[in-house]
Amino acid sequence: QNEQRATTRYTIMSSKPYRVGQWLPSDKKVLDEWLANLIKEVKVKSKDKLELIFALHPPAEDEETAMGELQSTATLSATDKDLHLHAPVEDLKNAILSDPEINMFFHQMFWQQYTLPEGTKIPSWQLMIITLDFIMTTAPEFNQTGLVGFPINVILNWPMATTAGFAAFLNDKVNRLFKNILNYWGSFLSSPDSCYVLSKDPRHGWFGEDAMKAMPNFAKEFKCNPLAEHYGYTSWDDFFTREFRDHPVPIRPVASPNPMITLLRMPVSRRRSSYLQP
Numbered sequence: 464q465n466e467q468r469a470t471t472r473y474t475i476m477s478s479k480p481y482r483v484g485q486w487l488p489s490d491k492k493v494l495d496e497w498l499a500n501l502i503k504e505v506k507v508k509s510k511d512k513l514e515l516i517f518a519l520h521p522p523a524e525d526e527e528t529a530m531g532e533l534q535s536t537a538t539l540s541a542t543d544k545d546l547h548l549h550a551p552v553e554d555l556k557n558a559i560l561s562d563p564e565i566n567m568f569f570h571q572m573f574w575q576q577y578t579l580p581e582g583t584k585i586p587s588w589q590l591m592i593i594t595l596d597f598i599m600t601t602a603p604e605f606n607q608t609g610l611v612g613f614p615i616n617v618i619l620n621w622p623m624a625t626t627a628g629f630a631a632f633l634n635d636k637v638n639r640l641f642k643n644i645l646n647y648w649g650s651f652l653s654s655p656d657s658c659y660v661l662s663k664d665p666r667h668g669w670f671g672e673d674a675m676k677a678m679p680n681f682a683k684e685f686k687c688n689p690l691a692e693h694y695g696y697t698s699w700d701d702f703f704t705r706e707f708r709d710h711p712v713p714i715r716p717v718a719s720p721n722p723m724i725t726l727l728r729m730p731v732s733r734r735r736s737s738y739l740q741p
Contacts, residue, residue, distance in 0.1 A: 495583040498617050502585070505597050512546055512593050519543055520560070522587035523570055551643035552596045558640055559588055565637060571627035584621045594618055599648055602657040602699040604667040605674040615645070649700070657699035658692075669702065670694055684708060 506513060519542065548556060559569045569588040576584055585591045598614050622628045631637050651657055662668035670693075675681065686706045688695035696702040 491582065494617055494620065498583040498585070498620075501594065501614065501617075502583070502590070505590075505594050509593050509597050512548075512596070513590070515542065515546055516589045516593060520589055522589055523574055546596075548592070548596045549599045549647060551640070551647045552592060552599065554643065555595070555640045556592050558636065559592075562636065564634065565631070568627050568631035568634065568637065572622040572625045572631060575625035575627055576621040579621055579624055582621065585618055591618060591622075595644060599644075600651055600656070602652055602660045604660045605669050605671065605677075606667065615641075615648070652703075653698050653700040655698060658696070660699060661693040661696055661702055 546553075546556075558565045560566065569591075573585070573587050573591070585594060595615065595618065598618075601614070603614075619628075623632060632641075660667075660669055663670045665672040668674065670681075670689075681687070682689045682694075684707060686708050693702075696705070
């Protein structure tokens with residue numbers, strides 16, 4: 464598990480840096496480059512799994528074969544178990560292979576994405592499975608250029624934009640499968656294993672040089688212990704849902720008996736309505 468953990472240490476120089484808190488950058492260059500680097504990392508760290516799943520279930524070569532070949536989970540080759548996928552990802556793989564409707568959705572959506580504009584894409588459901596499995600034991604690291612807090616969204620970005628992808632994610636069975644995947648990942652993010660990103664790595668740790676420049680008053684604003692390991696946080700989720708310190712003047716607008724209201728502009732004294740002529 465530790466050997467497969469992603470570092471996601473990507474430096475993307477082609478786009479303007481984003482403010483901390485934008486969990487999925489809107490800049491397409493950031494998303495494309497982030498996904499390209501993730502794919503490279505998966506191909507190295509999950510090389511054996513990729514080779515095995517491609518050998519067992521070769522990707523479609525054309526639109527006709529993209530319709531897929533059904534396979535009953537009861538007759539799967541014993542070597543399929545050698546993939547050692549995380550349980551909810553294994554369930555998704557088995558559903559793609561055995562359920563006619565889901566099989567059609569996932570073969571077609573990855574083929575149809577090539578009719579969409581250029582961009583970094585996961586080329587097959589097989590690579591999607593291994594990449595999702597890889598993500599299950601990773602936590603978002605600090606990235607000065609463009610933080611991707613929801614990597615599963617990036618993986619599915621293009622397939623979801625297809626006709627088949629749209630239909631797939633209206634399907635109750637597909638949504639239940641992904642709900643289980645998200646819950647599984649959420650459990651990891653709530654575990655001590657996710658603390659590896661709460662480090663002082665200068666570029667990618669949440670308490671490193673770059674992160675502290677982006678959050679210069681972190682220790683004053685949030686409840687933490689800078690002298691403790693991981694600033695006292697017990698998981699990524701604990702860090703992500705951190706609490707503000709108590710201050711005489713609230714740091715942000717909150718409900719209170721005597722709220723302080725600050726006007727950012729003078730009241731508008733006059734309004735005028737008019738129609739724009741074409």
